[in-house]
Amino acid sequence: MEKYVSKEIIAGIVNFAMILVNIMVVTMMWQRAGVPFNGAYTAVVLSSILGTVVAAYYKIAVAVAPGIVINSVLCYDLVICQGYTWQEAMTVPFFAGVLILFLVYAHLHRKLISILPQYLETAIPASLGILLIYRGLVMGRLVIGDPFQVTAMGSLNDPLVIITIVSFLAVMVFLSRKKSQGLAVGLLVALVMAYINGYVEVPAYIFSVPEGFIDTAFQINFDRFFELLASVAVVFLVLLFDGLAVAKTMLKAEEKLLRINGFGSLLGGLLSGGAMSVAEASVAGGYGSDNPGKISRATVILLILLLFCGPMMMELKDYPVIFAASVIGAGCYLLSDLKFLPINDNISILAGVFTLMLVPLWGSLTAGICFGLILYCILKVVNGFRKIK
Numbered sequence: 012m013e014k015y016v017s018k019e020i021i022a023g024i025v026n027f028a029m030i031l032v033n034i035m036v037v038t039m040m041w042q043r044a045g046v047p048f049n050g051a052y053t054a055v056v057l058s059s060i061l062g063t064v065v066a067a068y069y070k071i072a073v074a075v076a077p078g079i080v081i082n083s084v085l086c087y088d089l090v091i092c093q094g095y096t097w098q099e100a101m102t103v104p105f106f107a108g109v110l111i112l113f114l115v116y117a118h119l120h121r122k123l124i125s126i127l128p129q130y131l132e133t134a135i136p137a138s139l140g141i142l143l144i145y146r147g148l149v150m151g152r153l154v155i156g157d158p159f160q161v162t163a164m165g166s167l168n169d170p171l172v173i174i175t176i177v178s179f180l181a182v183m184v185f186l187s188r189k190k191s192q193g194l195a196v197g198l199l200v201a202l203v204m205a206y207i208n209g210y211v212e213v214p215a216y217i218f219s220v221p222e223g224f225i226d227t228a229f230q231i232n233f234d235r236f237f238e239l240l241a242s243v244a245v246v247f248l249v250l251l252f253d254g255l256a257v258a259k260t261m262l263k264a265e266e267k268l269l270r271i272n273g274f275g276s277l278l279g280g281l282l283s284g285g286a287m288s289v290a291e292a293s294v295a296g297g298y299g300s301d302n303p304g305k306i307s308r309a310t311v312i313l314l315i316l317l318l319f320c321g322p323m324m325m326e327l328k329d330y331p332v333i334f335a336a337s338v339i340g341a342g343c344y345l346l347s348d349l350k351f352l353p354i355n356d357n358i359s360i361l362a363g364v365f366t367l368m369l370v371p372l373w374g375s376l377t378a379g380i381c382f383g384l385i386l387y388c389i390l391k392v393v394n395g396f397r398k399i400k
Contacts, residue, residue: 019072019302019303019305019306019309020305020309022072022306022309023305023306023307023308023309023310023312023313024309024310024313026072026073026074026290026306026307026309026310027074027309027310027313027314027317028195029074029076029194029195029290030059030074030075030076030290030310031195031198031317032079032194032195032198032334032337032338032341033076033077033078033079033290033341034055034056034059034076034077034317035198035324035327035334036079036331036334036337036338037055037077037078037079037082037284037285038051038052038055038324038328039328039331039334040079040082040083040086040087040285041054041055041082041086041097041283041285042328043086043091044085044086044087044090044091044097044100045090045096045097046097046227046283047223047226047227048223048324048325048328049221049222049223049226049321049325050222050223050224050226050227050283051223051227051283052221052223052321052324053221053222053223053224053227053318053321054223054224054227054228054282054283054284054285055077055284055285056221056284056314056317056318057221057224057282057284057318058077058275058278058279058282058284058285058287059074059075059076059077059284059287059314060311060314060315060318061274061275061278061282062075062076062271062274062275062278062279062287063075063307063310063311063314064307064311065270065271065274065275066271066289066307067304067307067308067311068304069267069270069271070303070304070307071267071268071271071303071304071307072303072304072306072307073257073268073271073289073290073307074289074290074307074310075271075275075287075288075289075290076287076288076290077279077284077285077286077287078249078253078285078286078287078288079143079146079338079341080139080140080142080143080146080342080376081104081139081246081249081285081286081288081376082285082286083142083143083146084142084242084245084246084375084376084377085100085103085104085242085246085285085286086100086285087374088242088374088375088376088377089103089239089242092374092375095235095239096232097283098230098231098232098283099232099233099234099235099236099239100239101230101231101232101279101280101281101283101285102231102232102233102235102236102239102243102280103239103242103243103246103280103286104246104276104277104279104280104285104286104287105231105276105277105279105280105281106236106243106280107243107246107247107250107276107286108250108272108273108274108275108276108277108278108279108280109273109277110243110247110273111247111250111251111254111269111270111272111273111276112270112273112274112277114269115266115269115270115273120251120265120266120269123251124251124255127248128359128362128384128387129356129359130356130359130360130362130363130383130387131248131252131380131384132252132255133363134362134363134366134367134380134383135248135249135252135380136252136253136256136345136346137345137346137363137367138366138367138370138376138379138380139249139342139345139376140342140343140344140345140346141342141346141367141370141371142342142370142371142374142376143338143339143341143342143345144338144339144342144343144346145342145371146338146342147335147336147337147338147339147340147341147342148335148339150331150332150334150335150338151165151171151172151174151175151179151332151335151336151339152165152169152171152172152175152332152335153165153172153175153176153335170208171210171330171332173204174201174204174205174208174332174333175201175332175335175336177200177201177204178197178198178200178201178204178335178336178337179197179335179336179339179340181193181196181197181200181336182194182196182197182336182337182339182340182343183340183343185197185340186340186343186344193340194337194340194341194344195337197336197337197340198333198334198336198337200336201332201333201334201335201336201337202327202333205330205332205333210330210333211326211327211330211333212326213326214322214323214325214326215322216322217320217322217323218319218320218322219319219321219322220319221318221319221321222321227282227283228281228282228283229281229282230283231280231281231283241377241381242377245376245377245380245381246276246286248380249286249288250269250272250273250276250286250288251269251272253272253288253289254268254269254271254272254288254289255268255269257289268289271288271289272287272288272289275287275288275289276288358387358390358391358394359387361386361387361390362383362384362386362387362390363383365382365383365386366379366380366382366383367379369382369383
């Protein structure tokens with residue numbers, strides 16, 4: 012195929028396919044949080060476009076997309092559970108992006124990393140992965156509420172559960188071979204099965220002019236910003252460690268990747284697209300390319316075309332089960348590179364283990380990480396007094 016199409020264009024198409032799941036899932040999340048559907052779709056896609064433009068400017072072959080877990084925290088934890096408006100929740104990615112940019116341009120990010128507990132580098136992606144898997148199981152009706160215990164298994168007589176199981180197996184087959192394309196394959200399998208079973212139909216028209224931008228862009232509300240400082244800190248840490256992880260994988264300058272995360276999240280907050288960051292699944296596309304900027308530009312062109320595909324998204328919005336297997340697969344992808352906690356540091360092990368357990372049980376990434384940090388600090392202080400004595 013490279014005889015007719017350059018490998019950079021192919022890589023750009025692959026990167027676009029990788030982040031398509033994120034865009035579709037996060038759009039549905041923000042709709043559930045009260046954002047008008049058309050406005051949410053336009054804001055999410057436009058934020059991804061601008062974030063990827065920043066990556067193209069820095070000539071790094073990555074795509075920028077809304078993070079499923081971080082945006083689920085903003086939508087479900089802050090808006091649906093705690094009662095913040097979606098306009099107030101947008102202050103979290105905005106200020107997290109501002110903080111990332113400040114630290115990078117002031118050359119303070121390395122100093123901060125040396126101060127933070129080392130277990131966070133492992134605990135944060137692992138917590139994200141576990142929470143993502145749990146949310147995907149709920150979306151796919153494999154985990155349901157139960158009157159006698161916290162949760163139970165969904166019924167195998169439910170056709171939507173069967174769709175989840177079959178698409179989940181497709182995702183796992185690809186991930187077992189270390190092929191992240193499995194997320195897109197799982198989405199395609201679920202979509203075909205949903206069409207065969209009559210849950211979705213081909214829309215009367217596929218393309219339309221983007222709508223709802225005026226209803227969502229620049230609607231950010233700072234009235235309750237100080238109440239959201241803990242959430243800002245958590246999103247900031249996720250953006251920080253995500254950027255460092257991608258830099259380590261790509262052997263690229265971490266300052267540029269952190270700037271991409273910072274600008275992406277800042278723009279996502281302003282446009283109401285939510286928290287944006289470099290999509291880890293898009294990293295593989297840039298290997299061996301002499302023109303990495305061309306890869307990002309190709310992804311941008313496809314994202315611009317996607318901006319006009321709102322009617323197709325509208326057809327899928329009532330069936331989150333279609334995206335369930337891909338969400339579960341994304342969680343597994345985060346866990347696939349999980350490293351063991353430092354075995355010579357019992358305090359880090361205890362703080363990390365409780366973080367991993369409490370995040371899915373509480374359904375709150377912010378609360379789980381904050382509890383782990385408080386436990387870590389208390390144990391450090393107590394052990395410090397013991398050493399003095």
